[in-house]
Amino acid sequence: MTSDLKNKHLPILENAVKALHERRFFAQYPENPMPDIYGENADKEGRERYKQHLNNKFTELVHDGAENWAGQEESPYEQQPLGIKYPYFSAETLVERADEAFHQWRKVKPVDRAAILVESLERMKTRFFEIAYATMHTTGQAYMMSFQASGPHAADRALEAIAAGYEEQTRFPEHMEWEKPMGKYNLKLNKSWRAVPKGIGLVIGCSTFPTWNTVPGMYASLVTGNPVIVKPHPKAVLPIAIVVAEVQKVLVENGLSPYICQLGVDADDRLITKELAENPRVKLIDYTGGTEFGNYVESLPGKVTFTEKTGVNSIILDSVQDIDKVAQNLAFSLSLYSGQMCTAPQNFFVPETGVKVGEEMMPYEEVVKKLADAVTGLVNNPKAGPHILGAIQNPATAARVKEAASVKGREVLSTCDISNPMFENARTCSPVIYEVDATEKESFSRELFGPIALIIKTKDTDQSIELAKEMAMNYGAISCGAYTTDEETKEKIMDEMSLAGTPVSFNLTGGIYVNQNAAFSDFHVTGGNPAGNASFTNPEYVIKRFTWVGFREPVAG
Secondary structure, eight states: OOTHHHHHHHHHHHHHHHHHHHOOOOOSSOSOOOHHHHOTTHHHHHHHHHHHHTTSBOOOSOOSOOSEEEOOOBOTTTOSBOOOBEEEOOHHHHHHHHHHHHHHHTTSOHHHHHHHHHHHHHHHHTTHHHHHHHHHHHHOOOHHHHHHHHTHHHHHHHHHHHHHHHHHHSSSOSEEEEEEEOSSSEEEEEEEEEEEEOSEEEEEOOSSOTTTTTHHHHHHHHHTTOOEEEEOOTTSOHHHHHHHHHHHHHHHHTTOOGGGEEEOOOBTTBOOHHHHHHOTTEEEEEEESOHHHHHHHHHOTTOEEEEEOOOOOEEEEOEESOHHHHHHHHHHHHHGGGGOSTTOOOEEEEETTOEEETTEEEOHHHHHHHHHHHHHHHHTOTTTHHHHHOOOSOHHHHHHHHTGGGSSSEEEEOOOOOOOSSOTTOOOOOOEEEEEETTOHHHHSSOOOSSEEEEEEESSHHHHHHHHHHHHHHHOOSOEEEEOSOHHHHHHHHHHHHHTTOOOEESOOSSOOTTOOOTTTSOBOOSSBTTBSOOBTSHHHHHTTEEEEEEEEEOOO
16 A cells, blocks of 8 residues: 555545534635636536446446346436346345455554545546436436535545544554652553444445535545445435545555445345344444435444434424515525425424514514525525425425325415426425424424425414424424524524534524525534434544454563
8 A cells, every 4th residue: 555645635634623612614625616626628528427337337437246236226307217237246245355355454543544535536526517416317307406515515425434534543652661650660561452344334325415425424434544445325325326436446556455345236126224234244334315224224223323314303383584585584494495405494383472673573473474585585586496395306206296285284385386497307306395283293293305395383482482392302303493683592502402402503594494405514403303313423433343353462572
């Protein structure tokens, strides 16, 4: 293994560790897809490379003979199969190969592992546009979100995990001469310590954010010396397959086994996730997805798990300066990627007495109308609507939106199909809004994934806070938005929601939204409520992937 890679990437690592401590803005990978950053022809070349994958075998992975070829992806924009086939291996084959690779990877020094992984991100950077089109046509995200979320933002989250793992493994000295005064003589011992990885890691991906939600756990396990099997959602494989291929290439170039990082796909007629998860040699599991399967993952004996499950996210409306700016911000948050984000708001708590706007009280009915009108104005804007909404990844989500009448409440805004000027067959639907009474807890105590908003009429802000906290504590929450101009109310919301393990964004207007999280600054999920048991990237996220083991012996002579 060459030391050139370490020298090349140590400045990136050091800057990333510094940013972790300071929590300041830091982006190694620019989010703006401008030609002067990524190259004049980067977009065109990326689109062409994506098209070359269609109706072909994905042959970039480094492996010995595939047992079969499988692929089930379909474009939500064209509602046509992508026709891409990936090499299939049985769960046992994947585990056997990972187990062999483990004993090579665990002996690589943490700084060298980190350098190799940073190099893979630098290679990934050259494919951001290709990954963007792959993400568009597997998830339904709009182009800009696909580029940012699956490219620069995912790479920054991966770098964050690498930096955290690198720091925790180099926190203590590798060895030292320990000396204890004993009176007439000193007792001397040579002591050394090793950060010993736990074993094989399994990363179970989701269909809506196939790289952004996968790479933190993938790189956290890799940097701490654990081989990884990446098990993507069968409907969203290509974006993360490209990343795994780049990791494997860097590993091989540095004389290491490609099986340190493997892609494990489902066969068309055989799902392998449970086989992998239950294999006793798999020690670490990262999971993003529904609560039911997440609870199953957490229940498996002998595993260290890192989960992100479903949550019920709230907006608390108390008082604002400019109701129009607030309504526009919330309409965007609800509509962005058609609400298919784990941080999207669902429950909007509004007091029956209304919301204070400046020095005046705006009646409850007017507040509700403001929100509905803002959503309508956004989705009907031909220049903005289609690009904000994107397409619906799963037909079941579209059906859920259209069947939201099962919610006990008054329909405030009905849904409709949205025409996409670039893709006439795009699977789309606009957000639906229902008004629900605070007593109808059954209606708003479950996640209604997709563009579905519930406006809950409460007695007052205190009840709004109480219900938002209760939902988070009992059913989980990943985000919360609150609007108040009163410092005492703000402090109460912070205190109550912190006890529910839920971060709060206050008084957002303009270009920042409750859905968004920044790498190196915002912890994504807290692990403090049922929405998930882990948080990337806090120290625990990497520390639980290895064990400190010490060795000592008397100093000779």
